[in-house]
Amino acid sequence: MSKSTPTDAELEVLNVLWTKGPSTVREINEMLSREKEVGYTTTLKIMQIMTVKGLLERDESSRTHVYKPLMKESDTQRTMMDKLLNSAFGGSASKLVMQALGNNKTTKAELDEIRKFLDDQLENKKGERE
Amino acid sequence: MSKSTPTDAELEVLNVLWTKGPSTVREINEMLSREKEVGYTTTLKIMQIMTVKGLLERDESSRTHVYKPLMKESDTQRTMMDKLLNSAFGGSASKLVMQALGNNKTTKAELDEIRKFLDDQLENKKGERE
DNA sequence: ACCTCATTACGAAATATTTCGTAGAACTTC
């Protein structure tokens, strides 16, 4: 059994929870409403389903439930990355990376940061076969 | 209007077409069957829908139709990348790249290749504001 | 012409996801 990736609607909820911390349905719904029209019960339902799926946990001690994510943002990012890597890039991380950095508007600061990161990675591979 | 990404089943078809070139339904279905059980008419239906959507074009001059993709692999990769970037990485390419290269088993050769690519990118940014 | 086989067309079932209406419970206010 491999990890499953959240759906689009689920990911929107998770993004709010990761940046704002544990939240109520109303708080999530208000954040999402800034981007697009979405009914309160729609958000509620999504979050209830996510709870059943084990994506969220909720504190029911007060009438207004407070939800929090059960998975770390970075873990979810990795799972989604891996899926994209395998489904669209034939497993080649370098192709994916070059596509990400390619024609677009990555800033010099970002490129520098990545280079630094890359140097670290290469440093760790010192003893390995060429 | 932003570009839409192919579904999972559609992407599997596209991957075969990109590597094998224009193909018949049977050829695609045989390739897919190596990975998982999938009925012939299932593959046929997916490809017919893709044709209606404008993802594929087909040559009907012989009874056995020959399909080919209408979008380049790299364009599709970019579209899917952008979607992941925005939906899961808050638009930060560097976070995505570091996640892609992070704990996993990217080879030294790949890392070297990326570094070379990165140096080119930085070279192109020479005149820009720090 | 007849039979067989491969192919396409079509519709519909099965599954997954997203959306929302309605009901009832719990709290607030007057």
Add this chain to the structure above:
DNA sequence: GAAGTTCTACGAAATATTTCGTAATGAGGT
């Protein structure tokens, strides 16, 4: 404590995707 508000639960409709059965068509062989 009645009226109004906010919340959860639940079911179901709407939409999207995937799967496949059946029928019709065409091609090839006998």
